[in-house]
Amino acid sequence: MIRSLLIANRGEIACRIIRTARRIGIRTVAVYSDADAGALHVRQADKAVHIGPSPARESYLVGDKIIAAAKAAGAEAIHPGYGFLSENAKFAEGVAAAGLIWVGATPHSIRAMGLKDAAKKLMAEAGVPVTPGYLGEDQSLERLQAEADAIGYPVLIKAVAGGGGKGMRRVEAAADFADALASCKREAAASFGDDRVLIEKYILSPRHIEVQVFGDTHGNVVHLFERDCSLQRRHQKVIEEAPAPGMDEATREAICAAAVRAAQAVDYVGAGTIEFIADASEGLRADRTWFMEMNTRLQVEHPVTEEITGVDLVEWQLRVAGGEPLPKRQDELSIEGHAVEARLYAEDPARGFLPSTGRLDHLVLDRSMPPLLSILASAEAGRFEGNAPDWMPPSPLRVETGVEAGSSVSTFYDPMIAKLIVHAENRDTAIERLAAACDGVEVWPLRTNAAFLARLLRETRFGDGEVTTGFIAEAGDSLTQPAALSDDAARHALTLLAASTSSDGPTVGPRGFRLNAPAREDAVIWIDGAPRTATCAPVSLAHGWADGSFEPAFVGDGDGVVLFERGDGHRASLRPPLGAAGAAADGAILSPMPGRVLSVEVAAGDAVVKGQKLLTLEAMKMEHTLTAPFDGIVAELDARAGAQVQVEALLARIERGEV
Template identity: 65%
Template structure:
């Protein structure tokens, strides 16, 4: 067994790997950037090595720095986690050439599955069903459009080297193709250094089904059943579950057998995921499920597979990398119950899912279910990395039990002042169609308006805040000395007929509190702010006259401010240009996502302070639009 392990990653997955390594008595070495000096994975590892500046391209994506750290710390092996360099064949080769154990598949397997067009050809040869499409080397725009026309719209343009929803565009009509192709190629080049694309038939009612596979160096390959990852927003997975709802045994056997066949075709060793796209218009059927791609690494959603099989997949990885055979044979693996995972992101659904950064002054997650996270209360969410801050994983004897446990936990999330998508996730999991198993990748887009919670407090939350005020000396002189008062866990049930004036944002109300109020939620106070946590949301109230005010969007004078620290990746206007309301002017990249600033009204670009490639801080005025005559 490996005795020392460097983890070439950060955050939640680094902490997850450390947990298993510690149980196996393996010494762990963390790496960290400037932004992560005090991060949880650094604190939990046996040793930690600094590898560079905060941007990932100057630290976590620099293989040479990671190898220097591994040698300096005396590591015997390197685990890449997911993302970053986990599917980089050159890095895997460099690790092995340095005499270290690579906890992952061979560079040859990574290369074979790394390019979507080559992988699909290989799967065709292996007898694995693939979706109709164009995989050719001719990338001329006219040729690509002709192929799309022949396939028939809608089609999907996908970056050959893509992943994680990047470099992917749906094209509904021929008239849209040229613009979508340009956008897709630009994003692919920026994200992967390769703008080559393929064209696929767009499946109208698709479900994302994937199978966990595992191989060892002794020629054994098994599957650990399927997961359903259909609940997505902008091609990013939101809620995953195992097994897949509506999957009968015959279809499961066919899909899992195809996955094993795919893994054997590339002599696969280690943890991998074969992703399929299913046309669910007639339910899940083996003849309407096609290979999409293979992820040659551990997946973010691997915990749901662990929960239904009782296996530790990180332990499997470490044992296989040490040369041991797989811990279980296929006939020894079975499904026990149901599991669901929700990805808790630092983002604000009410503001178009804008990432949220800052210090976690209050951070309470999970009561009775598994929580995988890379942060604790007091840690900071930086703008440099993916905004996922935790995974909440529920397991039950039935799918309904798993849903109930997940919804209950999501509604009890307490995070402040960083915004999260907890309430959005709770609404999605509680949706009647989701409960009935009626899921596909259009589920969230079709219901987005009803799933995104209102940023204004409901009546019951106003009442609870007022009752919490009456139950404390909130707003009094002692608050400054005790910023987090003894209201944690408070449940509303106040005495009779009091009136309390409160302000939330720009709205002030006088609340009459009656003795029979029965409201669910948690309240606590910080300085001049009363916080109420209810149904996964956090609401901040102040007494009239207290400091602070509502946060704004675009200023009334037409100034567009950077909503977060980030990098300007596109400037689509020049000073003096006439622009229309809603026209995209500047695009920022932060936390691995793009965010566009648009004209607030028709007018003229009076000031332009944005330059492509520039790093900007939160609140920087980038563009000012003046109303035209």
């Protein structure tokens, strides 16, 4: 067994690995950049080593620094987590050359499956069905356009070295191909240093089905059944579940057997995922399911597999890396119940899911228990080996996170706050409990996708198991627009504000209050920057409303209060915030984060319509499109292609008017 382990990663996956390593007696070493000096994973590890500045390319992506840190800290092995260097064959070789144990796939397997075109050829030879497409070396626009025309639209352009939804574009018609190809190549080059692409037939009713596989150094390979990851936004997974709804036993057996053949074809060792695309127009069928790619690492969504199988996949990784055989044979693995996972991000769905960065002043992820126990439970709970201690109250929610109240969401890294996972005896119960958990999320002042997740989970088509990878895009504003604060909550907000400003009343404080101030009549208060008339109603923390129908959660926020309702935070105050008179309607287009202007699609004086593309911003290695908030005229234009901009820099201003 490995005795000491360096985790070459950060955030929730680093905390996840540390938890298992501690349980089985392995000493852990964390690495951190300047931005992560006070991070949760740094404090949870037995030792931590600083590896450089905040940008990942100067810290977490510098293999030599990580190997040197492992040697200096006396670590025997390196676990790369996911992302960063987890699928970098050269780094894996460097780890072995330094006399350290690599907890991951072999460099051979990483290389064999790392390039999508080569991997598809290999899979076809192994008898694994692959999607129709073009995998050739000729990368000229003319050849790629001709191949796309021959395949038939719609097609999907994918970066050969891609992953995580980056470097991927759907093209509906031949006339759109050149622009989509150029954008895809730019993003691929920025993200992977390789702008080569492949072309695939786009499946019109696609379901994303993936199979968890595991191999050891003794020639054994097993699968741990499938996951459904069809709920995606811009090719990035949002909600995952296991097992896949609508999967019959014959189809499961065929797909999982194909996944095992795929792993055997590259002598696979460790945890890996075989991803398939299924045409679900006639339900899930083996003859309409094709190999897409293999991820030669642990996946973000691995907890749902752990929950239905009772297996700790990180422990398996560590044992296999230490030379042990797989802990279980295929006939010892089975499915129990259903698990669903939601990815909670610091982002604003109403503004095109733009990341929301800054300090997490208030953070509650599990309202079923007090905040302190919520953090402890997230570090220990789960169905798999090593259940929570007897003193810990039960919670239906498994929380995987790398942040806590007071942490910051940085522009340097992925803005994930947590993964919320529920396991239950059946799918309907798991979905219901996870939606309720999303309702109860409290985050301030950052925006999150919690309410969006809850609405998504409650969609009838999702409940029926009929969604495809295009479902979120098709639903549009119905899922992304924030709900207004309810009348009950608005009345409560006025009551709190009245109490906090009375001469003998209490000060509003976090997560608790007492009221003894007299009630006031109707008043205008400002909620989320807009005026609203509310009626004060007496209420106390002990008794709630007279009818017991409302139990608010709130925190103080300067001269106002923030109330949390169904996953959204709403700020209320007795006077308008600075600049509120025009802030919501003045048409100012501000940069949501530091970045670079890639293109500008309009000129000053142009007439635009609501939703029209104004410019494209590159930030956090992704392209973000900024659009017109309403019909009008481009009154100001301060953006130019190639310019670097800071957060909240004015890029353009739209004035309302006839188009």
